[in-house]
Amino acid sequence: xxxxxxxxxxxxxxxxxxxxxxxxxxxxxxxxxxxxxxxxxxxxxxxxxxxxxxxxxxxxxxxxxxxxxxxxxxxxxxxxxxxxxxxxxxxxxxxxxxxxxxxxxxxxxxxxxxxxxxxxxxxxxxxxxxxxxxxxxxxxxxxxxxxxxxxxxxxxxxxxxxxxxxxxxxxxxxxxxxxxxxxxxxxxxxxxxxxxxxxxxxxxxxxxxxxxxxxxxxxxxxxxxxxxxxxxxxxxxxxxxxxxxxxxxxxxxxxxxxxxxxxxxx
Ligand code: IPD
Ligand code: CA
Ligand code: CA
Numbered sequence: 001x002x003x004x005x006x007x008x009x010x011x012x013x014x015x016x017x018x019x020x021x022x023x024x025x026x027x028x029x030x031x032x033x034x035x036x037x038x039x040x041x042x043x044x045x046x047x048x049x050x051x052x053x054x055x056x057x058x059x060x061x062x063x064x065x066x067x068x069x070x071x072x073x074x075x076x077x078x079x080x081x082x083x084x085x086x087x088x089x090x091x092x093x094x095x096x097x098x099x100x101x102x103x104x105x106x107x108x109x110x111x112x113x114x115x116x117x118x119x120x121x122x123x124x125x126x127x128x129x130x131x132x133x134x135x136x137x138x139x140x141x142x143x144x145x146x147x148x149x150x151x152x153x154x155x156x157x158x159x160x161x162x163x164x165x166x167x168x169x170x171x172x173x174x175x176x177x178x179x180x181x182x183x184x185x186x187x188x189x190x191x192x193x194x195x196x197x198x199x200x201x202x203x204x205x206x207x208x209x210x211x212x213x214x215x216x217x218x219x220x221x222x223x224x225x226x227x228x229x230x231x232x233x234x235x236x237x238x239x240x241x242x243x244x245x246x247x248x249x250x251x252x253x254x255x256x257x258x259x260x261x262x263x264x265x266x
Contacts, residue, residue, distance in 0.1 A: 006132045009083065009109040009117045014130060016059045017105045017121035020052045020089060024096065024105070025123040027051070032097060043163035044093055049073055052089035056107065060085055072214045084110045088214035091120075092190030101125065106192040108217035118218030118225075120192045129196040131218075131225035137199045146228040147201035149249035150183075155204035157246075157254070158186045158194040162210035170266045171209060177261055191243075195219025198245045199226035205246030205254050209263055216243050231255060233264050241265075 027048065034044045053073040060067065068079030071087040085107065090096050092103030101124035109117040114133070121128040129144070131137040137144050149155070159175065161168045179185050186203065188194050191211055197203040199222045206223075220230045220238050229251035232242040242264040244255050258264070 002132070002135065003116075005083075005111065006116050006135075009111075010119070010130065010132055012060060012063055013085075013107045013109060013117055013119040014128065016056045017107050017119045017128060019059060020056050020105045021121040021123035021128075023055055024048055024052055024090060024103075028096070034097070038163075040163045040165070042094075044097060045073065046090075046093060046097060048096070049090045049093055052105065053087060056087055056089060056105070057085075070213060072212065082112050084113075086110060086115075086213050086217040088192060091192040091215060092188075095189045100189065102188050102190050102193055104190050104192045104196075106214065106218045108221065110217070115217050115221045118221035120196050120218050120222060122190075122193055122196070125193075127196075129199060129222050131199075131222040133221065133225075135225065137222045137224075137226035139196070139200050144200045144226050146198060146223070146226050146247040147204055149247035150204060152182060152250060152253045152257075154183045155246075155250050155254075156183050156186065158188055158197060158203045158206040160187060160189070160191055160194065160208040160211075167210055167266045170262075174258070174261045174263045178257070181257075191215040192219040195223045195245055198228050198247075199223045205244070205250045207242065207244045207246075207254065207258055207263060209240075209242050209265075211238075211240060211243050220245065234259055 066081040068084035069075040069077040088106040096103040104122040116133045194206045223245040230245040232239045
């Protein structure tokens with residue numbers, strides 16, 4: 001039976017992601033530049049990241065004034081309703097800046113600390129993935145499921161790199177050892193889309209160190225609701241330390257391998 005609160009949160013998240021996606025797609029200035037940098041000179045923010053977050057938080061606050069917020073571009077509100085929205089207004093900002101299509105709006109709703117709704121809209125793909133806790137995963141409202149797992153040697157694995165040079169050097173070492181053991185590696189540039197690609201059967205697995213809650217909250221729920229397994233280091237949930245998502249049999253091999261390779265530390 002569906003929960004009326006979850007239904008309400010899903011409809012709001014879908015509408016907010018659609019509005020922000022249209023703003024980003026149709027309103028992208030031809031001369032889009034970098035407005036600011038964050039953790040390093042290559043960790044960039046554009047005026048559109050800020051405009052998108054403003055649109056999303058404004059829309060959600062109008063409908064649910066007592067909810068909390070955590071947004072990458074600074075939204076930080078402690079609410080009183082038990083609901084908190086976790087927002088990445090543009091996931092894949094470097095792709096967006098360069099005019100590459102792989103970027104998304106990611107919106108998750110937590111109830112009492114648990115993610116109950118996830119929406120990832122990828123306007124240049126014409127696709128929106130969503131999931132509600134316990135209700136399966138969908139792409140453009142069609143049910144999706146992870147891929148039947150191949151042996152690791154035939155698995156297509158997505159990953160990503162952080163913005164700090166020291167972390168990247170460690171991440172490159174992990175990839176160096178992994179790439180001869182798998183079909184190939186993909187670096188798409190949007191963690192939220194990578195997680196949806198696991199959900200839709202377009203990647204056999206994905207892992208990354210250093211993700212923040214706004215990168216992973218919606219996508220991890222979507223991957224899990226598509227039947228994939230998600231986690232961090234063995235026995236741990238997906239986190240900043242490490243996020244892994246994969247078809248179950250691939251997960252069973254990939255997670256311990258990443259543990260041995262030290263993919264969870266710099
Ligand atoms: C980044 C993307 C990228 C991942 C980075 C994230 P941003 O998010 O998801 O794929 O590798 O770790 O920080 O900065 O474009 O929102
Ligand atoms: Ca992000
Ligand atoms: Ca972002």
